[in-house]
Amino acid sequence: MLTVLALLALAAHYVRAIEYTPIEATQGLAQKIFYVHVPAAWSAFLAYGIVGVCSALFLWLGDRRLDLFAEASAEVGTVLTLIVLTTGPLWGKPIWGTWWQWEVRLTSTLFLFFLMVGYLTLRRSIFDPLVRARYSAVVGILGAMLVPFIHLSVYMFRTIHPKPVILNPEGPTLPGSMLSTLLEGVAIMTVAYLGLVMLRYGIGRLQEEKEARHAAAS
Amino acid sequence: MPSPLLHATGIRRAFGPRVVLRGLDLALAPGETLAIVGPNGAGKSTLLRILAGLIKPSAGEVTLDGVKLTPAEPGSRRTVGLLSHRSLLYDDLTVFENLVFAARLMGVADPKAAAKFALAEVDLSARADDSPRTLSRGLLQRAALARALIHKPRLLLLDEPFTGLDAVASERLQRLLRERRPAGLGTVVVTHQVAEVWDFADRVVALVGGTWALEESPGTPLDAFMRRYREVVPA
Amino acid sequence: MAALVLSALILVIFNFARDPTVIRAQDLAPSALWVTITFAATTALNRAFAVELDHGALDGLLLAPVGREAIYLGKLLGNLVFTGIVQLITIPLFVLFFNLDLHGTLPAILLLAFLATVGFTAVGTVFSALTVRVQFAELMLPVLLLPFMVPPLIGAAQVTSKLLAGRPLADSAGWLQILATYDIVFLTLSVLVFPAVLDE
Numbered sequence: 180m181l182t183v184l185a186l187l188a189l190a191a192h193y194v195r196a197i198e199y200t201p202i203e204a205t206q207g208l209a210q211k212i213f214y215v216h217v218p219a220a221w222s223a224f225l226a227y228g229i230v231g232v233c234s235a236l237f238l239w240l241g242d243r244r245l246d247l248f249a250e251a252s253a254e255v256g257t258v259l260t261l262i263v264l265t266t267g268p269l270w271g272k273p274i275w276g277t278w279w280q281w282e283v284r285l286t287s288t289l290f291l292f293f294l295m296v297g298y299l300t301l302r303r304s305i306f307d308p309l310v311r312a313r314y315s316a317v318v319g320i321l322g323a324m325l326v327p328f329i330h331l332s333v334y335m336f337r338t339i340h341p342k343p344v345i346l347n348p349e350g351p352t353l354p355g356s357m358l359s360t361l362l363e364g365v366a367i368m369t370v371a372y373l374g375l376v377m378l379r380y381g382i383g384r385l386q387e388e389k390e391a392r393h394a395a396a397s
Numbered sequence: 398m399p400s401p402l403l404h405a406t407g408i409r410r411a412f413g414p415r416v417v418l419r420g421l422d423l424a425l426a427p428g429e430t431l432a433i434v435g436p437n438g439a440g441k442s443t444l445l446r447i448l449a450g451l452i453k454p455s456a457g458e459v460t461l462d463g464v465k466l467t468p469a470e471p472g473s474r475r476t477v478g479l480l481s482h483r484s485l486l487y488d489d490l491t492v493f494e495n496l497v498f499a500a501r502l503m504g505v506a507d508p509k510a511a512a513k514f515a516l517a518e519v520d521l522s523a524r525a526d527d528s529p530r531t532l533s534r535g536l537l538q539r540a541a542l543a544r545a546l547i548h549k550p551r552l553l554l555l556d557e558p559f560t561g562l563d564a565v566a567s568e569r570l571q572r573l574l575r576e577r578r579p580a581g582l583g584t585v586v587v588t589h590q591v592a593e594v595w596d597f598a599d600r601v602v603a604l605v606g607g608t609w610a611l612e613e614s615p616g617t618p619l620d621a622f623m624r625r626y627r628e629v630v631p632a
Numbered sequence: 633m634a635a636l637v638l639s640a641l642i643l644v645i646f647n648f649a650r651d652p653t654v655i656r657a658q659d660l661a662p663s664a665l666w667v668t669i670t671f672a673a674t675t676a677l678n679r680a681f682a683v684e685l686d687h688g689a690l691d692g693l694l695l696a697p698v699g700r701e702a703i704y705l706g707k708l709l710g711n712l713v714f715t716g717i718v719q720l721i722t723i724p725l726f727v728l729f730f731n732l733d734l735h736g737t738l739p740a741i742l743l744l745a746f747l748a749t750v751g752f753t754a755v756g757t758v759f760s761a762l763t764v765r766v767q768f769a770e771l772m773l774p775v776l777l778l779p780f781m782v783p784p785l786i787g788a789a790q791v792t793s794k795l796l797a798g799r800p801l802a803d804s805a806g807w808l809q810i811l812a813t814y815d816i817v818f819l820t821l822s823v824l825v826f827p828a829v830l831d832e
Contacts, residue, residue, distance in 0.1 A: 451694050483687050504696075
């Protein structure tokens, strides 16, 4: 239910973003991709952060639901990361002239993608649900801890991405309507993310129950 | 009645939704040999690994010589020896080096002397400098037995020790176990081949579906036991 | 032995893969060196726990009256020694092949090599225990581990090129701090999560 609402809200948000917000002076129409790109990026990193937290909690508390939630979050996060990685170049080509740049945030997101794919691939190669949960939790924690280091390393390497507009030390540099649209986008995307995760988690729970009934019968 | 060497109460083990052991109690006196038989998949190996301190039970506790045995408490494992159907030996070391390594690992005072002694006890001194790769299965099991006893444990656990052994090697191993075991050593042997341990054990229990199904003492003829055994074991 | 040959081969290939008139040896050298070391470390890690699976030797370790952390540290040390030896041989080869003038920076480079290796070897030791029970272990280990090799690799390559350009080690203080922090964080985390890999 929540997911449907969130997705509708997302659609409405994009209408607003495309039609009603002013066109940015230097970048033109392409800048509108920003409204997809940034919320997706934010949600993707949030997703992986949640994988890390759930993994740590799972190793500590042993509740299988934490593992299922981590799995759901990783899958949704991978999709979000793909969105970021495709909208980035789509925006970059008209603005920078190249499809790709090895700068901080895009590179960090690329590594986030690798980490998530690694996590999910590992899950797929282990059939015992208990071992799978434990091993993915180990990878999840270590991977989540890695993200800040990747970010820091690449940042010290070079920076060419547009300076952050919200987390900018000088204060937000966006005019009012764009800022509010963006914030709204972030909020809605986060809700959509949560909705999708809950949905995927629900599926995970059903799968687990099915496996349990199957094991009990044999 | 001497206090039990090994005492296990309420042992329960589940793997996720699958319950393998359903609350078992077990007691072993010093010098006693207990055989646990049962069909494949009954949980015998799991129980043995719990007794060895390798895995934790989902519930229940194991006490060895009065000390609680838990994976988190490493010292408690010092008095346990395990002979599995796998040799636990490294192919890249000689038999002698393997035993010295094991002795060091288990904290034995003079590893080399202990290794020499252990090899002699299992009549394997002639092959001390060979790699485990070159040993036949029977000889490999004897080397593994030497490894299991090198630190003079109080409890010896045997997990399907006769697997893959021909009749001669099997008989040789049985004889070694009967004659060369230190006095007071408690032994638990797990197997699905009842006949192999019948003469060797003081007590035989059957584990079926996670609980004890049968118990037998010395003196009962094997075929009487086998008849009752076939009744309780699902075909 | 195979790891040494591999390292030497990779260095040779790097040398031939560039156009000598366009790219100076000095510019390519740091990347070449650290990529080589990375590959060599991965071969060590691939085998680290495989040997324990033959004949169930891991049980032998688990039966010992030592904590699980001791098993981890033992393996970690083994891996570090192996990688250390490979580095000790590869670095002189690298100087030779790329005709470099080290300006007496060898001790600094060795220190750097150590700092860069500890972090991802700590994680790699955990992953090698983990993947050894998983399908496609030889593929899984690099897939999981390579992202972890990137921050140390970037740091090490950057510092190496500064060193080769004659700058003092102090100039790279920022990078060295990152490397050290990385090592501490991941060593600690690895020791903490390792028992979860061995549990049944």
